Amino acid sequence: MKWKRSERLVDMTHYLLEHPHQLIPLTYFSDLYQSAKSSISEDLGIVKETFEEKGIGLLMTVPGASGGVKYVPKLKDGEIRQVMDELITELSQSDRLLPGGYLYMxxxxxxxxxxxxxGKVFASAFAGEKIDAIMTVATKGIPIAQAIARHLNVPVVIVRRDxxxxxxxxxxxxxxSGSxxxxxxxVLSKRSMKSGQRVLITDDFMKVxxxxxxxxxxxEEFDCTLAGVAVLVEAExxxxxxxxxxxxxVKLDEVSEKDRTITLRGGNYFEGVE
Incomplete structure (x- = not known):
């Protein structure tokens, strides 16, 4: 079956989006679509230009016999700020205030x-880092860890309390406990990680x-290295x-149980990302 260019572009884009941070040889696409490598290279050029123009991410080319292309999810600063603003608006609602000054999230x-x-926001920050796994503590950090892992294409390691x-x-x-x-x-299973891995840790809220x-x-008990720390909301x-x-x-600046007000602002994301 001979694929039309429009068909190749749609299928190729879908495959790249589903396999972030994975090196894909040009021969894979060439064999799949029964097309010359020159045609595949032209198609990838179109995808690359569209990804970068629309802020979807980067399409990196690795030269050499063992090379290929790799899709790296990466958001533009404006889109990241939009996510931060939406979180602030959503979490500032007074009915989220719980006894003790906690937020319902x-x-x-x-x-x-x-x-x-x-997940894509944090994956953008660590796109250039070598990350082997995402670690979090059950249970509220799991959705964030899974989201980051999906865009970095690495496994999730879940720490338990018992x-x-x-x-x-x-x-x-x-x-x-800091607070x-x-x-x-x-507690963590011995099978969860291998020695020497670089791990990104994350959670939904951090106070101390x-x-x-x-x-x-x-x-350190697993002889692994901390690659970074990602927090959804921190207490100021x-x-x-x-x-x-x-x-x-997001930074939680102030909570007034008496007035039922929650004051939030943007976190330190852009201060820590070079």
Missing amino acids: TDVLGNPQMMNRV SKVTEGSTVSINYV TRRIQTM GGTMNGMKNLL HVDERLVEKYLSL
């Missing part, structure tokens, strides 16, 4: 479209950073932060 974390965009028989052999550590200063436990620091310590006006380098999309 479960519905936002359960919104697949919003989480997909949040051991499960279905996890097999585990590694357990104790850490100090309550209580000793808590983190005790949970993040705990995950960082857990990485914290006297002591246990995590120094991190990226956040």
Whole structure:
């Protein structure tokens, strides 16, 4: 079957979007569409130009016999700011205020479209980094971790508070909760990671950073390296932060339970992304 150029472009675009950060040899497309490599190169040039013009991402060409093309999801700054603004608007609603000054965010974390965009925002920041896995603590960080992992094309590692028989052999550590200063436990299956991996850790909310620091310590038990920290919402006006380098999309400036007001602003995302 001989493919028309329009058919090739649609199918090729779909394949690239479904396989981010994966090197695809030109021979794959050439054999699939029964077309010359010169024609495939022209098609990829069209896709590359469209991706960059529309802010979908980058299409990188790797020369050589073992080379090919790689789609790297990457949003423009304007689109990232739009995601931040939408999060601020959504999370500023007074009915989200819970006793103790906490925010109700479960519905936002359960919104697949919003989480997909949040995942692409963080994936854009770490597009040039070597990331082998995304780590989070069950349960609210899972949607964010899955979204980032989808755009970086890496697995998700889920840390638990207690051991499960279905996890097999585990590694357990104790850490100090940043907000309550209580000793808590983190557990991770020994099969979850391999030694030497570079891991991005993420969570939905960070106050002092005790949970993040705990995950960082857990990485050391597996002889893995911290590649970065991504937070959806961080609390501002914290006297002591246990995590120094991190990226956040939203900062919680102030909460008034009396007036039922929530004051939010943009996080440090653009300060931390070079």
